[in-house]
Amino acid sequence: MSVKIRFFARFRELLGTDVIAEFAPGTSLTGLIKQVAGKNKEGYDAIFDENGTFREFVILMRNTKRVDPAESGNIMVTDGDEIAVFPPVAGG
Amino acid sequence: MIAIQNEDVDIGKLIDEAKQRGTGAIVLFDGIVRDDDIREMELEAYEEVALKELEQIAAEAKKQFDLLSVDIVHRIGRLAVGENILVIIVGAGHREEAYAGSRYIIEAIKAGVPIWKKELRKDGDRWVPGHRPHGCGTNWKSDGST
Numbered sequence: 617m618s619v620k621i622r623f624f625a626r627f628r629e630l631l632g633t634d635v636i637a638e639f640a641p642g643t644s645l646t647g648l649i650k651q652v653a654g655k656n657k658e659g660y661d662a663i664f665d666e667n668g669t670f671r672e673f674v675i676l677m678r679n680t681k682r683v684d685p686a687e688s689g690n691i692m693v694t695d696g697d698e699i700a701v702f703p704p705v706a707g708g
Numbered sequence: 709m710i711a712i713q714n715e716d717v718d719i720g721k722l723i724d725e726a727k728q729r730g731t732g733a734i735v736l737f738d739g740i741v742r743d744d745d746i747r748e749m750e751l752e753a754y755e756e757v758a759l760k761e762l763e764q765i766a767a768e769a770k771k772q773f774d775l776l777s778v779d780i781v782h783r784i785g786r787l788a789v790g791e792n793i794l795v796i797i798v799g800a801g802h803r804e805e806a807y808a809g810s811r812y813i814i815e816a817i818k819a820g821v822p823i824w825k826k827e828l829r830k831d832g833d834r835w836v837p838g839h840r841p842h843g844c845g846t847n848w849k850s851d852g853s854t
Contacts, residue, residue: 707794
């Protein structure tokens, strides 16, 4: 089973874009992002604090819908999901 | 026209096309790359989501301010100082609605649409800090509060 994780802006520079990740059944959204971000310490530290909690500014989307990072530990990823992880927006 | 694109936009043509029988006012907002001692600006978007959100903002603005037309073109890619970043053209029967609708749209874009800017500076590159933690959508209010 696999999902696509899309990082944007600074997170993309640190972790790459359109990362395809394999995952085990029962993996949460938080667990999946930790698994992928863990491959680059600077990238991991940009997203998670020292307690392994999402930094307060991190924005998550699953299949283009926003997800509260505080809830993402209880959300299981499913095959084919598209997950997006990005910092605060600055368009306009 | 609601678009996210690399190419520049023909503002005069969009204004001409926005004019309808009931149009009494058109307000143009043109966001431009400012010379803050930068070489260039690089813009990036989560395009599928950003486009959908721009469409939702345009629809909401039309409904809320009784607008006759809304065009939004947000550019991405590398832009030089003086280039257009964001063009918003709002048409309405009267100036009050046109001004209010235009203001609503720019503030809603800044509040939540997934687009990022990086300044390519002479003394090193820098991501422009976002305006809101969690960027949770288009809840900008017409009185300017959030």
